[in-house]
Amino acid sequence: MSTEGYYTVNQLAESAGVSARTLHYYDQIGLLRPQRNPHNGYRLYDRPAVLRLQQILFLRELGLSLDEIQAVLDQPDFDLLTALEQHRQALLERQARLGRLVHTVERTILALKGNIAMDNKELFEGFSEEQQKEYEAEAEQRWGSSEAFQQSRQRWGSYSDEKKRQILEEGREIYLEIAAAMPYGPASPQAQAGVARWHQNLRYFYEPTKEILLGLADGYNDDPRFAAFFERIHPELNQFMRLAVQHYCEKL
Template identity: 40%
Template sequence: MKVKEVADLVGISVRTLHHYDEIGLLTPEEITESGYRLYSEANLEMLQQILFFRELGFPLKKIKEIISSPAFNRQEALELHRQMLLEKRTRLDKMLSTIDKTILHSKGEINMTNQEKFEGFDFSHNPYEQEARERWGDEAVDRSNTKIGQMSKAEQEAMSQEMNEIYRKLAALRNDAPDSKESQAAIKEWYDLLNRMGNYSLDAFKGLGQMYVDDERFTKNIDKFGEGLAKFMRDAMAIYADNHKK
């Protein structure tokens, strides 16, 4: 199949396929003398694998590393994709249920507890790992992942609940001054929690706060706890970092 035919079949752009070729992620089976890229059945199977990884949030660099490994097993990868997608579907089902309940709550038809308002949110899965690696290096992120990976599932769930509790606490303070005693005490809890998961310097902590505002994906997720929370956290984190570097 020619590149345009593959792009139309899959629903991605020709430019994306060209990029995959340029970075060595998906090399066409053949390139004709006139320069046409021709994709084989094996290429299509590999492309499917790549897109499964993309759907699950893996960066291209990591996908290339995985599929280029001599230990890579396509069947095992498919089983892993299935498991991870089932987990993702479960989280989405919970969030859809939360949305439905919130609609009824806003109409006054039911009452929701504060805990019910946040069912389905899960910040233990980090979709921004690549950005973190680029900003603070692989070692810091790997240390964090190692710590989390050594926790039991129950410990990871408890950590996720603790993160959400701090988010809620900060959301309740977001209209206060970020340098107030209460705000700084709450942001210290956030700093301490992050350092139980990894190893964040004060500069990294401040930089992370700035990313909460610069990256709209962070802003969107954090502001689910209260509009303006991401900006409040950025300011509080910067003040905390500056004050403790003195």
């Protein structure tokens, strides 16, 4: 028998980036059946088998179980070209989802800096499809000023990695500085200088109005999530922030 045009287990495994064990397993469960060299019993994969493995890996990438993959590939009207088109669509959607994950990371960074608040569900945005729908409905309500948010994204996106690192580091120092000014009172020059730095740091993200500044300071008190964040720096910091920001806004 001529083995021309056929591939043995390891040849295919290497090309496909899977293990020989995987190919054995797929043979065992009937998902990918090779031919056999009758002389020595070796598995021999022809071109259609190779294409079928590609399909398997695509669908596996999309999260289908092997059972589901077999059901798809074995349906009587399975058409490879149509399937490939469908796969392409699915991959594009997957790509969009990753974009949402990136978005979540970016917002988490902001949340950790105390510039915005993220509730628990937002922290997991992008991990499942239905959450994305809920989030979109909710985001419009929560962040009424979506223009500030747009600005935020644009500005942040325009900074270099080094610049970003500096901004984040500076944010930490600011809260510590404001906490250190607490013995002098919210109207003290130390506290006001801290709030001014806080204001400037926010401007890395968006141009806050007075209302937003006050609203943030209020949010630091009214929202238990912020309370937890500030608690770690100083137990009274959120109250102090409100008073200091109020004083600061009177002089804007």
